[in-house]
Amino acid sequence: MSFWIKPHPRGWTVFGDTNPTKEDVYESRDEAIAIARHAARLTKGELVVCGDDGLVIHKETFDSDTPPDGTKRP
Numbered sequence: 001m002s003f004w005i006k007p008h009p010r011g012w013t014v015f016g017d018t019n020p021t022k023e024d025v026y027e028s029r030d031e032a033i034a035i036a037r038h039a040a041r042l043t044k045g046e047l048v049v050c051g052d053d054g055l056v057i058h059k060e061t062f063d064s065d066t067p068p069d070g071t072k073r074p
Contacts, residue, residue: 001045003036005029007052014039 002017008025012032015023016039026032033049040047041062049058 001040001043002048003040003045004048004050005032005036006050006054 004013004015004017004020006013006015008023010025011027012029013023013025014032014036015021024035026035029049033047036049037047037060039045040060044063046062047058047060048056051057
């Protein structure tokens with residue numbers, strides 16, 4: 001599952017690709033990223049961060065080889 005962070009008129013929104021109409025809005029992009037990163041780790045999914053213009057600026061993938069702290073194993 002992918003968790004997207006995009007700009008929103010009230011801040012930054014986090015939504016999953018399986019239910020794009022359900023979104024949560026946060027004041028800061030950093031807060032939205034932290035929430036989405038946690039959800040992506042739990043589901044072994046993907047984090048997709050968009051910039052102010054709505055274009056993708058960063059992606060992270062979490063899988064069974066990703067430890068809880070987010071670092072990759074050699």
